[in-house]
Each structure stands twice: as structure tokens, then as C-alpha cells.
Amino acid sequence: MTEYATQFLAPALVLFATGFLGAVFKKNLIVVFMCVELMLCGAMLAMLSFSAVYGDLEGAVFSLFVLAIAAAEVALGLAIIVKLFRTEGTVSTSGMNSLGD
Secondary structure, eight states: OHHHHHHHHHHHHHHHHHHHHHHHHHOOOHHHHHHHHHHHHHHHHHHHHHHHHHTTTHHHHHHHHHHHEEEEEEEHHHHHHHHHHHSOOOOOOOOOOOOOO
């Protein structure tokens, strides 16, 4: 692997690790939601760096699909969080223990 790929893999790893740790340890659903988006950005940056190193466009095309899925996730995730806030009055994960209530 060349020096070019390692320049972008380190920030990709930092983004993904920050998102993962935030999603695991935070209690606020908005923060967890933002951390999942950070994980997607880290994975997409890694795909783009590997695509640039190996000279094929499959990683770049797949990252466009990741962007489309992230846009749909934002719309659906925020709608769920708003509905949860209206019914429960909070966006904290500490009081949630079942999906059917």
C-alpha cells in the first residue's frame, strides 16, 4: 500500500472509532444518530482511499450508494426521534427497554 492510502486511512479510522465509541457510550439519541453518521463517513473515506490507490471506480460508486442510504437514514431516523420525543417527552435511551410500547 502506498503512502497516499495511509494519509486517508488514519482519518477514516479516527472518524469510525469516534463514531463507534459515541454510539456505544452516549445516552442521547440525537448524539447516537450523529455518531452513526460519523461511522458512515469514516467507512466512506476508507472506500474512497482504497479506490484511489487501486485505480478502480468500484469504491467511488459504492460510496455514492452510501451517501444515498445516509440521506434516507437521516430522514427516517429524525422522523422516528421526533415521534419518540412527542410520545415519551425525552430522547434519552436510558428509559427505553422495548420497541412495542
